[in-house]
Amino acid sequence: MAQGRGGIRGARIGSGPMGESERGELAPRTAVSFWCGNGHRTQITFAVEAAVPPTWDCRNCGLPAGPDPDDVPVAQGSAPYRTHLGYVRQRRSQEDGEILLNEALAKLRGTI
Structure with a gap:
């Protein structure tokens, strides 16, 4: 027995088939x-x-x-994670860092 279920499931009452005639070509x-x-x-x-x-x-x-199976595009490499110190080292040389460190220590010691 169908136990109260209707014969048409998933459709509204009165809806017909939706084909190209209704949607267009x-x-x-x-x-x-x-x-x-x-x-x-x-x-x-x-x-x-x-x-x-x-x-x-x-x-x-x-x-x-890509559209050619013999010539597939290469994935762009992502830049590795860089710390704050890494970015500082990219902008300044070791000598510049030593000069800045000595100036900062001199300010803290009160000699400047």
Whole structure:
């Protein structure tokens, strides 16, 4: 026995089939495949008149993917984490740091 469930599930009363006659015709499309460095294939459908981008993010791993499976784009390397001292060393040499340290110590000692 159906136990009180109706025969039509997931539809409103009075709704009919929704086909192309109600929505209109679909735009002409083209499918483009993109491959990432891990060998994943991502297929994207574009309108025929749309410009196809040179790269697309892989749905599986997030690496950049290109349309040529033999020439996949290389992921941009991210800069390593750098501490505050690392940034200071990038801007100043060791000699400059020694001079600044000696000036700061002289101020603290009251000799300047």
